[in-house]
Amino acid sequence: MTVRSAWLPANQQSRSDTRLAPTGTMSPTGPLTSRPGALPGGTPLLATGVAAMQVRIDPGRAVIQGTALQGAYPVVLSEAETLTVADGDAQYARIDLVVLQVYDHDYDASGQTAGVLRLIKGVAAAGPQVPATPAAALALWSIAVPSKASAGTGGITWASALTDLRVYTVGAGAILPAAGDTAPGAYVGQYRDTGSALERWNGSAWTAYPAPAAPVGVWQPYTPTWRSDGAAPAVGNGSLSGAYTKIGRTVHVRGRLQIGSTTVLGSGAWFFGLPVPAAVGAIAGIIWAFDVGIAINTGAVFIEDNRTEIVAFTSGSAFPWSVSRPQPWAAGDHLNFTLTYESAS
Known part of the structure; x- marks a missing residue:
């Protein structure tokens, strides 16, 4: 036998x-x-x-x-x-x-x-x-x-x-040798070797471990937060979008706010969120606004002391951008910002 x-x-x-x-x-x-x-x-x-x-x-x-x-x-x-x-x-x-x-x-x-x-x-x-x-x-x-x-x-x-x-x-x-194995994991936290990479069972699926990092130099979409230190603004039928890329601890960001007919402008200074926390507060970039049919206004982007948001100031002005600065906002207007900063990690 x-x-x-x-x-x-x-x-x-x-x-x-x-x-x-x-x-x-x-x-x-x-x-x-x-x-x-x-x-x-x-x-x-x-x-x-x-x-x-x-x-x-x-x-x-x-x-x-x-x-x-x-x-x-x-x-x-x-x-x-x-x-x-x-x-x-x-x-x-x-x-x-x-x-x-x-x-x-x-x-x-x-x-x-x-x-x-x-x-x-x-x-x-x-x-x-x-x-x-x-x-x-x-x-x-x-x-x-x-x-x-x-x-x-x-x-x-x-x-x-x-x-x-x-x-x-x-x-x-x-670690389970599992090249070609389609069986589910035995328990949450189990690892297997597919022959070319490690995977972890999360309770419902095998997932790559460690999780794949975003490709270096590729821009990732993000939606900036938008708040004020007065009455709250709201995007309405406008749009708010952004993108960023992170190379080491250097972060490059771009964002755009399009004013719509139902956009609520709020009151007080405006603040826009960063995709990842910054290491220090600083002048980090530029911002410009298009006032439909009238003018283009420019300014500087500052990272706030709480290091998670930016605020804009018109060049040569001590007043932050808001419901009335640097222009009276109307449907069709938009603002755009770009900045580069050092992330906290």
Whole structure:
């Protein structure tokens, strides 16, 4: 017997059974359940076609989850085993399934207490499907068996017939090898290695870790806040938009306020929010306003002492821009600002 399981036999469990079986591997999927899968390391449970109608499964270790109360079975295939595939159907192709399975009479009334490597024969059909994986079993490989396949007709083309269905499991907190694995995460905060990057399970999806940073030098949209130190303004049917790019701690910003027919101008000095907090207050840029059909007014942009907003002053004036400065605002007017400053982080 090459398939051995710890804590499954009613008696005769050897000390080597206990040593070989992965008794310490438990990646939880629930209060009483563990993620099933092969243990990484080398090429566990690798399939190789060794004859026209024969496939060899190499040694490997795995955890197979039964029902919640049944528990998880540590299983080891300690030596390579060769399985013989039945001849193909006379008319249709089929798909067979290689599984590592546990029989436990106390729970499945199978009359057996053993771990086995099985080949489940699929149903031949015009559109063949992979057989369902039995309870307390781990799918390893599927085999596409063409019609009329046999040792006498050349058998199975193994290079294209085998599909790898192996998934992997690791202990809680370990990084899961998961190239090509579509299974959901076991718990929030689990990490997996896709073969080219790390991902973190957030409870509903695998997400890139760390989160990808905004491309350097690419402008990102943002909507500036707009407030006053008097009655509150409101954009109404006008528009307020902005964009910024951050290179290290240097931030470049542009913004635009378009006055609409229902825009509320408020009262008092106007303040516009920054996309990221600034390190120090300073003169940081310029602002200009277009007074429809009349004039263009310019001014300087100051970063306020609270370091999260800017305020504008007309050149040579101590008065900040507001409902009445530097012009009487009307629908169609707009202001634009650009600035550069050092961010706090």
